[in-house]
Amino acid sequence: xxxxxxxxxxxxxxxxxxxxxxxxxxxxxxxxxxxxxxxxxxxxxxxxxxxxxxxxxxxxxxxxxxxxxxxxxxxxxxxxxxxxxxxxxxxxxxxxxxxxxxxxxxxxxxxxxxxxxxxxxxxxxxxxxxxxxxxxxxxxxxxxxxxxxxxxxxxxxxxxxxxxxxxxxxxxxxxxxxxxxxxxxxxxxxxxxxxxxxxxxxxxxxxxxxxxxxxxxxxxxxxxxxxxxxxxxxxxxxxxxxxxxxxxxxxxxxxxxxxxxxxxxxxxxxxxxxxxxxxxxxxxxxxxxxxxxxxxxxxxxxxxxxxxxxxxxxxxxxxxxxxxxxxxxxxxxxxxxxxxxxxxxxxxxxxxxxxxxxxxxxxxxxxxxxxxxxxxxxxxxxxxxxxxxxxxxxxxxxxxxxxxxxxxxxxxxxxxxxxxxxxxxxxxxxxxxxxxxxxxxxxxxxxxxxxxxxxxxxxxxxxxxxxxxxxxxxxxxxxxxxxxxxxxxxxxxxxxxxxxxxxxxxxxxxxxxxxxxxxxxxxxxxxxxxxxxxxxxxxxxxxxxxxxxxxxxxxxxxxxxxxxxxxxxxxxxxxxxxxxxxxxxxxxxxxxxxxxxxxxxxxxxxxxxxxxxxxxxxxxxxxxxxxxxxxxxxxxxxxxxxxxxxxxxxxxxxxxxxxxxxxxxxxxxxxxxxxxxxxxxxxxxxxxxxxxxxxxxxxxxxxxxxxxxxxxxxxxxxxxxxxxxxxxxxxxxxxxxxxxxxxxxxxxxxxxxxxxxxxxxxxxxxxxxxxxxxxxxxxxxxxxxxxxxxxxxxxxxxx
Numbered sequence: 001x002x003x004x005x006x007x008x009x010x011x012x013x014x015x016x017x018x019x020x021x022x023x024x025x026x027x028x029x030x031x032x033x034x035x036x037x038x039x040x041x042x043x044x045x046x047x048x049x050x051x052x053x054x055x056x057x058x059x060x061x062x063x064x065x066x067x068x069x070x071x072x073x074x075x076x077x078x079x080x081x082x083x084x085x086x087x088x089x090x091x092x093x094x095x096x097x098x099x100x101x102x103x104x105x106x107x108x109x110x111x112x113x114x115x116x117x118x119x120x121x122x123x124x125x126x127x128x129x130x131x132x133x134x135x136x137x138x139x140x141x142x143x144x145x146x147x148x149x150x151x152x153x154x155x156x157x158x159x160x161x162x163x164x165x166x167x168x169x170x171x172x173x174x175x176x177x178x179x180x181x182x183x184x185x186x187x188x189x190x191x192x193x194x195x196x197x198x199x200x201x202x203x204x205x206x207x208x209x210x211x212x213x214x215x216x217x218x219x220x221x222x223x224x225x226x227x228x229x230x231x232x233x234x235x236x237x238x239x240x241x242x243x244x245x246x247x248x249x250x251x252x253x254x255x256x257x258x259x260x261x262x263x264x265x266x267x268x269x270x271x272x273x274x275x276x277x278x279x280x281x282x283x284x285x286x287x288x289x290x291x292x293x294x295x296x297x298x299x300x301x302x303x304x305x306x307x308x309x310x311x312x313x314x315x316x317x318x319x320x321x322x323x324x325x326x327x328x329x330x331x332x333x334x335x336x337x338x339x340x341x342x343x344x345x346x347x348x349x350x351x352x353x354x355x356x357x358x359x360x361x362x363x364x365x366x367x368x369x370x371x372x373x374x375x376x377x378x379x380x381x382x383x384x385x386x387x388x389x390x391x392x393x394x395x396x397x398x399x400x401x402x403x404x405x406x407x408x409x410x411x412x413x414x415x416x417x418x419x420x421x422x423x424x425x426x427x428x429x430x431x432x433x434x435x436x437x438x439x440x441x442x443x444x445x446x447x448x449x450x451x452x453x454x455x456x457x458x459x460x461x462x463x464x465x466x467x468x469x470x471x472x473x474x475x476x477x478x479x480x481x482x483x484x485x486x487x488x489x490x491x492x493x494x495x496x497x498x499x500x501x502x503x504x505x506x507x508x509x510x511x512x513x514x515x516x517x518x519x520x521x522x523x524x525x526x527x528x529x530x531x532x533x534x535x536x537x538x539x540x541x542x543x544x545x546x547x548x549x550x551x552x553x554x555x556x557x558x559x560x561x562x563x564x565x566x567x568x569x570x571x572x573x574x575x576x577x578x579x580x581x582x583x584x585x586x587x588x589x590x591x592x593x594x595x596x597x598x599x600x601x602x603x604x605x606x607x608x609x610x611x612x613x614x615x616x617x618x619x620x621x622x623x624x625x626x627x628x629x630x631x632x633x634x635x636x637x638x639x640x641x642x643x644x645x646x647x648x649x650x651x652x653x654x655x656x657x658x659x660x661x662x663x664x665x666x667x668x669x670x671x672x673x674x675x676x677x678x679x680x681x682x683x684x685x686x687x688x689x690x691x692x693x694x695x696x697x698x699x700x701x702x703x704x705x706x707x708x709x710x711x712x713x714x715x716x717x718x719x720x721x722x723x724x725x726x727x728x729x730x731x732x733x734x735x736x737x738x739x740x741x742x743x744x745x746x747x748x749x750x751x752x753x754x755x756x757x758x759x760x761x762x763x764x765x766x767x768x769x770x771x772x773x774x775x776x777x778x779x780x781x782x783x784x785x786x787x788x789x790x791x792x793x794x795x796x797x798x799x
Contacts, residue, residue: 002714002717002738002739002740003736003737003738004717004720004730004737004738004739005730006727006730006731008717008720008737009720009722009726009727009730009737010482010720010721010722010724010727011448011482011485011491011492011718011720011721012478012482013453013478013479013481013482013485014453015474015475015478017451017453017454018453018454018457018474018477018478019454020457020474021473021474022471022472022473022474022519023457023460023461023464023465023471023472023477024471026457026458026461027458027461028458028461028462028465029458029459029462032064032068032071033446033452033455033456033458033459033496034443034445034446034494034496035068035442035443035496037440037441037443038057038068038440038441038442038443039068039072041055041438041439041440041441042055042057042068042069042072042440043072043076044438045412045414045437045438045440046072046073046076046358046412047076048438051383052434052435052436052437053412053437053438054380054412054413054414054415054435054436054437054438055412055413055414055415055436055438055439055440056363056414056415056417056422056425056436056438056439056440057069057414057415057416057417057440057442058416058417058418058419058421058422058439058440058441058442059418059419059441059442059443059444060418060419060442060444060497061499062497062498062499062500063442063443063444063496063497063498063499064496064498064499065416065442066317066360066416067498068442069360069414069416069440070315070317070360073315073358073360073414074315076313077312077313077314077315077357077358078311078312079312080312080313080357081312081313081356082105082307082310082311082312082313082356083105083305083307083310083313083314083355083356083357084102084103084104084105084305084307084356085102085103085104085105085106085107085108085109085303085305085306085307085308086100086101086102086103086108086303086304086305086348086352086355086407087100087101087103087108087111087112087301087302087303087304088100088101088302088304088343088344088346088404088405089101089263089301089302089343090298090299090342090343091343092266092267092269092270092298095298095342096401096402096403097402097403097404097405098302098343098346098402098404098405099263099405100304100404100405100406100407101259101260101263102259103257103259103260104257105307105308105310106306106307106308107257107260108301108303108304108305108306108307108308109303109306109308111254111260111301111303112300112301112303114250114253115267115291115299115300115301116291116292116300117291118246118247118250118291118299119290119291119296119299120290120291121246122242122243122246122271122278123278123289123290123291125242125245125246126238126239126242126243126275126278126279127278127279127280129238129239129241129242130235130238130279135234135238138234139231139234143227146226146227160212161177161205177206177210179202179206235275235276236272236275239271239272239275239278240272243268243271243272243275244268247264247267247268250264251264251265267299270298270299271299277295277296297342297344298342300344302343302344302345302346304328304346304347304348304352304407305348305352305353305355307356312357313356313357313358314353314354314355314356314357314358315354315357315358315360316350316353316354316357316358316359316360317360317361318350318359318360318361319362319365320365321350321361321362321365321366321369321372321376322369322372323369323370323371323372323375323390324349324390325349325350326349326350326351326366326372326375326376326379327349327351327375327379327385327386327387327388328346328347328348328349328351328352328385328387329346329347329349329387329389330345330346330347330387330389330401330402330404331345331346331347332345333345341401341402342402343402343404346387346402346404349385349387351376351379351385351409351411352385352407352409354411355385355407355409355410355411356410356411357411357412358411358412358413358414359411359412359413359414360414360416361376361413361414361415361416362415362416362417363415363416363417363418363421363422363425364417364418364421366415367421370390371390371393376413377431377435379409380413380435381431381435382406383408383409383410384406384407384408384409385406385407385409386404386406387404387406388403389401413436415436419441422439442496443496444488444495444496444497445488445489445490445493445494445495445496446493446494446496447492447493447494448485448491448492448493448494449492452494453481453494456481456484456494457477457481459501460472460477460480460481460501460505461477463498463501463502463505464505464509467502467505467506467509469505469506469509469520470509470512470513470518470519470520471519471520472505472508472519472520472521473519473520473521473522475521475522476508476519476520476521476522476524476525478522479522479525479526480501480504480505480508480525481494482721483504483525483529484501485721486689486721487500489686489719490718490719491718491719491720491721492718500574504525504528504529504532507528507531507532508520508524508525508527508528509524510528511524511525511527511528511531512524533575536572536573536574536575537575537577539570539572540570540577540579543570543579544579544697544698544701547579547580547698548698548701548702552639553582553638553639554580554581554582554698555582555668556668556669556698556699556702556708557668557669557705557707558668558669559665559666559667559668560665560666560668561659561660561663561664561665561666562584562585562586562587562656562657562659562660562666563582563583563584563656563659563666563668564582564583564584564652564653564655564656564659564666564671564672564750565580565581565582565583565652565668565670565671565672565695566580566581566582566583566637566649566652566653566671566672566673567579567580567581567648567649567652567671567672567673567691567692567694567695567710568581568646568648568649568691569648569686569687569690569691569694576687576690577690577693577694578687578690578691578692578693578694578695579694579698580671580694580695580698581637581638581639581640581649582637582638582639583635583636583637583638583649583652583653583656584635584636584638584656585633585634585635585636585653585656585657585659585660586633586634586660587631587632587633587657587660587661588631588632588633589630589631589632589780589783589784590630590631590632590633590780591628591630591632591784592620592624592628592629592630592631592632593632593633594612594615594616594619594633594634594635594657595632595633595634595635596608596609596612596634596635597634597635597636598636598637598640598644599612603640603642603643603644604643604644604645605643605644605645605646606645607645607646607647608644608645608646608647608649610647611646611647611649611650611653611675611676612635612650612653614647614650614676614677614678615650615653615654615657615676617678618654618676618677618678618679618680618743619631619654619657621678621679622680623773623774623777624777627777627778627781628781628784629777630777630780630781630783630784631661631777631780633657633660633661635653635656635657637649646685646686647675647676647685648673648674648675648685648686648687649673650674650675650676651672651673651674651675651676651682651713651743651746652672652673652674654676654743655672655743655746655747655750658743658747658769658773659750659751661772661773661776661777662769662772662773662776663772663776664747664751664753664769664772665751666750666751667707667749667750667751667752669699669705669707669708669709670708670709670710670711670738670749670750671691671695671709671710671711672710672711672712672746672750673685673688673691673710673711673712673713674711674712674713674716674740674746675713676743680742680743680744681741681742681743682713682714682715682740682741682742682743682745682746683713683715684713684715684716684719685713685716688712688713688716688719688720689719689720689721689722689723691710691712692710692712692720692722692726692737693722693723693726695708695710696708696710696725696726696729696735699735700725700729704729704734704735705734706733706734706735708734708735708736709735709736709737709738710736710737710738711738711739711740711746711749711750712737712738712739712740713739713740713741714739714740714741715741716739717739720737744769744770747769748769751769753767753768753769754767754768754769755768755769755770756768756769756770756771758770
């Protein structure tokens, strides 16, 4: 066993390695430290041009995952080509399936402006063309031509009627016939005075002329249709000529882009077909019509992705990865109680904006959003983005809606998440491994070897300058490094949690400014650390109050049989603290069973139950190799009202049980932590610093006598970074830390007796710990044999 001296309780920073006065003398880091494996993985993943080499970046929050990923992507993206623009335009043949146009970077915005200008120009040019003298003359020519034909037909019919004694009269209501004689129209009386022969002749002539008139009138609709066709042809020619003149300029400027040429030709044809909407330059209430009027929306350009201001490959971080935000959506507007939409209401998703570049997503957010994860996988599998609503995807609606042409994608997706989510996806989602073949695993700590304290000081200086904080002197930097070592949980490691490090720098800066200091020093860092703990330590203080008040029974003086002060850690969010807990045991004659009361009432976790089974195996192996283990024992954590998990108290439980077996009192001034194996070796546990400090605080509040101390596994010595109040007490001889590697060493400390060594016959000296236990078990074995095979005279007799 080892009694640790103060130098072994704290892995201090060697200030002689820090050859600077303050962080003002330190250059900024030019590279990321401690994450070489991650950098290699990211560079490999974003450099692989093959399908499925997307990345999952894993690690705990605060490691700077987003910062590192963004920094690496920025350096790579700057040298990559800027991706193309994507636009949606009207499909004049099939309006419900808008077309997607792929355009060089910056051309989408230009085409959108050019199309708006084209419509505005046509709204001026076409009405002007219809008001021109040329159009008026040609319109007059058409009307004159057909008027002349009508007059010629009427004149010929009038002549034939006159030859037959019939007058052809043109009235406001049309043509009518009347009898005539010698060029004079006969009224009813005059006609009756004619002879019957003359009357019959005139009536016969009237019937003939009426029939000819009807034939002539039946040709009038044909003439009007021909007039209408002639007018339409003239209007089409005017619109054709006007549109051709203006659109030819666009055709020339977009000649290198065949897709735009095809679209402009389709626009040309559609405007000619629907030219009547351009006839009026003014709309209702005399307002000038522009390209923004709803009737001209079919000629707009919906610039879905505009990379005009992008240099290199885009880097998109989507902090709200819903299905619509990833895939895109089609919006609607309410019009007279009806939802309406068109291609101009198609909105881009993150996959569109990141096309040709990189998309960063948070694993937890995308997995918590319905259908988003499936939508992302579907797009990556198909290598295209198909915009469709969730309702259509789930076949919940059958209404007619837009079906935009899918857009092909070529990008890298980087998902940032925890290790737990990564391994769950690996286990339960077979497509995950096919789509995310590269893993970037962030290190939680870095070694202190190779003068890494100095490199870490450079990191501190870089963060200090980046945050705009005041300089930190050498002692302050050393204290920050030491706190980082404690948070790493290992004396030879440094924490790489940049989030908590940055918080400590900011809070230390605040403390320095509060005392009007222009430089952050050790006392400011210490004040900030103490303030962090105080803000979250209320529950810890309440538990200590219950112990001091005697509500929670913890003894720190005297001796007790089968009663040990174990140590446990309570984790509340980011704050952990240690508290003592009483473990007690009972032992009696039995058949070798050890009852774990926590397990019996389903209050123990599986690891804790495993620890109890291991100590049972140690008992049998140590004391009952050649005879039955004639004991029945029980173990319990006193005054615990929640679940118990972990095996870090298994040494304490074994010591309590050994005390019960040998009737050996246990010193209550000592507490112990550690796990046990089947050979009695004491194994490392977690939270060793918090456990020591928890028991120390209880003892200090009661008053230190110099007998108090804590027994820890020897394997945990390298992790010690105790608070200065504990180290100072150890220096004064008021508190002690012991390191053991075997349970017998712990028992010697707890009892003040020697463990004892067996002789050639395997017997221990009676005055030793093992001797007491061996003797007690031998007595119980004899009693068990006696009760199982009693003498004949004790069985009684029967008649």
